[in-house]
Every structure is written in C-alpha cells, then in structure tokens.
Amino acid sequence: MKEQIEKLISAARANAAISPEDYINPEDGLLYCGACSTSKEKRLNGFGKEMVVPCMCKCETEKHARDEAERKRLEQIAKIGRMKASGLQDRSLYNYTFANDHGDNPLMKKAKAYVEHWPEFYEQNIGLLLFGAVGTGKSFFAGCIANALIEQGIPVLMTNFSRILNSLNGMFNEDRNEYINSLNRYSLLIIDDLGIERNTEYALEQVFNVIDSRYRSKKPMIITTNLGLYDIQHPEAEDIAHARIYDRILEVCQPIFFKGKNYRTENAQIARDKISKILSD
Ligand SMILES: [Zn+2]
Structure with missing residues (x-):
C-alpha cells in the first residue's frame, strides 16, 4: 500500500x-x-x-x-x-431591447421598473395588460422585458394565441393539457396580440384554458392587446366566453394604456424619408 x-x-x-x-x-x-x-x-x-x-x-x-x-x-x-x-420564437424579438429604445416613449420607464422589481412582481404574481391602438409600442415594451429578464437567466416565453392554437391543433386532449402546462414552466409568459385569434368556440375555449392555467400557476403574465380597456372590462352580457377570459386577466394584470403616437407609421415614415433623401441626393 x-x-x-x-x-x-x-x-x-x-x-x-x-x-x-x-x-x-x-x-x-x-x-x-x-x-x-x-x-x-x-x-x-x-x-x-x-x-x-x-x-x-x-x-x-x-x-x-x-x-x-x-x-x-x-x-x-x-x-x-x-x-x-x-x-423568443419570433427572431425579430431579439432586437426588442432597452439598448434599441429611442427614448421617445415615456412608458418605457415602466418596462424598466418591471424588470428592476421583477422579484417582487414574480413573488406577488403581478402581470401587465398592455392595451391601446396598433403600433403604439406594446410589443416592443413587452419584448424589452423578455430580453432583459432572459439576460438575467430568467425563463420567459413570448408568444401569441395564433401560435398556441396552431400547436394545439391536432393534439389529443391529454397532450393539450401537457402543452398548456408546459407554458407554466416559464417564470413569465407574454402573450402578444390577444384578440386577433379567431372567435370560434374552440379557439376561445383554448384561450381560456391557457389563461386559466396560468392564473392557477400563480406566475405572472403580460398580455398585449389592441382592444380597449372598456371592452375588456365590459364584454357584452351574453358573451360569457370573453368575460371569463378577461376576468382572469384583469385580476392579475395591471392595465397600462398605450395612447402614444403610432411608432410603426413613424418608423416607416423615417425609412421612407431616408430613401427619398438618398434618391434625391
Ligand atoms: Zn507560479
């Protein structure tokens, strides 16, 4: 030895x-x-x-x-x-970062605050409902939060209901439940553009299942929508399908109104101005 x-x-x-x-x-x-x-x-x-x-x-x-x-x-x-x-299933979301923010939307400081106070928002299951007209910067706002949290190693999924419904299509019930549960593995779930999916009974049922499952998981979600807050708060009396979806969302998501100018149109205008300047020089 x-x-x-x-x-x-x-x-x-x-x-x-x-x-x-x-x-x-x-x-x-x-x-x-x-x-x-x-x-x-x-x-x-x-x-x-x-x-x-x-x-x-x-x-x-x-x-x-x-x-x-x-x-x-x-x-x-x-x-x-x-x-x-x-x-970030959509590659263009990679560019939605605070570094790429031009600073002309004052609401962006709320996005920064959400990231800074993430542990508290997560702990208390406080999400956001970003509503307002098309092109006012809601997706950019949400994408910046997604990127900033992912950079800190926090799992975030940013998706939309068209994509979710596509995935659910053709699945058996058990697989559907498993898929919906799998969305809750992410610490933050961001669903972009609520309200553009088809209003079929099947679609609304799945939308509710996703929102309800997230609600029960007690983990925060951020929803963006072009719908108005009044319509979300007061769906038509007979529209129970929407009412129960919106109820859940309003219970856990803090509404933020995007009233700003249409950045998409403005950006397109800037791009057009640039081109015409190049061509006229
Ligand atoms: Zn040495």
Missing part, C-alpha cells in the same frame, strides 16, 4: 508541469515556481509517513480560477442562447 502511494506520488511529481525556471528551495527542499516564487509542492502526513505531494503555485491557482470563470461565462452565454431560442 505504502509503496503504491509513493509510486503515485513520484509519478505525480514527474508529471507535474516543471518549467526550466522552477527551483528547489534549499530551506524546505520543495519545488518552487520560477515565475511566482510560491511552492509547487507541499508536505502531508499520511500513513505514518511524511509525503511530498504536488500542489498548484499562485500563478497556476490564478490561471485555474480564470479558466473556470471563462468556462462558466461561456456556459452562461450558451444557456441564455438556448433560453432565447426557446422563449
């Missing part, structure tokens, strides 16, 4: 990275690093005998820590890449 250990130790000593600058310190007889002047060996007591075993000098320890930090950093980048691929 002892001999085996000694063999292992001498093999380790032989394998240790020894550079020509390394030296044996006459004071303790141990191998020292020529670069950082700290020992590459230490003495241990084991099996009733003192042994010399290799260890990392200061510069090797530091290099090891740097390599480890780099490995973790790359791992995190890969993880966030995977989270984006799974959570």
